[in-house]
Amino acid sequence: MSALLQLSKLIDALSERIGRWASWLVLAAVLISAINAVVRKAFNVSSNAYLEIQWYLFAAMFLLAAGYTMLRQEHVKIDVILHRFTKRTQIKIEIFGIVAFLFPLVLVVIDLSWPLVVKAWLTGEMSSNAGGLIRWPVYAMLPIGFALLGLQGISELIKRVAFLKGLIDDPTEKKLAKTAEEELAEAIRAAAEGAKK
Template sequence: MLPQRLTAIARRLDHLNEWVGRFATGLVLIMVGVGVWNVVGRYLGRFIGQNLTSNALIEIQWYLFDLVFLLGAAYTLKHNDHVRVDVLSKRWSPKTKAWANAIGTVVFLIPFCLLVIYFSWSTVVNSWAIWEMSPDPGGLPRYPIKTMILVSFALLIIQGLAELCRAIAVILTPENHHGL
């Protein structure tokens, strides 16, 4: 009964990061479009003697890349597409893999995310306090994109909890019932 409840909790937590990851995937197209415009606008602008791009457009492209990377991290974990060294684990049983994932999540992933949030917090708060702007002429505000560091690592914690629930469900399930 508990393994099914844990799996249900994991699915609910997965739903948030699935939605955020799909949103981030959509941002890739916008980022590429802005990047193409920045290149075309630069050369076309030179040809016609008119500035067709700006620091703001360049920074939008950077911010979109940041968002894709930051918001896509938990989505990548959800789909098990992150870098992993499977030299040993490919031979492990499902329970052994679940133990490794649970220990890795509790010992490494969640503490690392909490440390990043802790050490980033004051930087983000200070950025909001001064309404930090890009130093480049016509640049964008920096405080919203810095906030995404906190959001990203909070999403990673949420996905880590989903992975932990799934691992514990496998650990608690008898050997012949791993179809969770």
């Protein structure tokens, strides 16, 4: 079990790193949106590429950070009935959910979306909008995002089994950490201070 817990820690570290990186995509999308608005109003110049890159960034933020969201225990859970059970029963139900629902969903989405990515890559599929972008990068976000979610699901499954065996503390407890917005603001401040030096 210790080897599996080490694997879980590696997956958690990967999800944490990707989640932090994906948070920067929010800033990129906001900057592109602001620049697009200013250029369109000031110079009467616009391109569909600016709009599409914002959609691509949103897809990347949402899909690449799905595993990170699961790591942070921030996915929506419907606990109307679940909270009435003991913690061990709750964990057993979550194990069932991961195995019976999460893993099959991940496999089906990857299986169905991967051929679309390959086809778009091979054909060089472009947006039908004038000045639009190539499509395969945004299509690729779907299988990549679900693969990362599946990896985090493996980590969560390992942690829940370890909890039932008494090897670790409750993995469903939310860590009292800073919000993503607070972390992003600190990273921007640190980058600005680093640039001054």
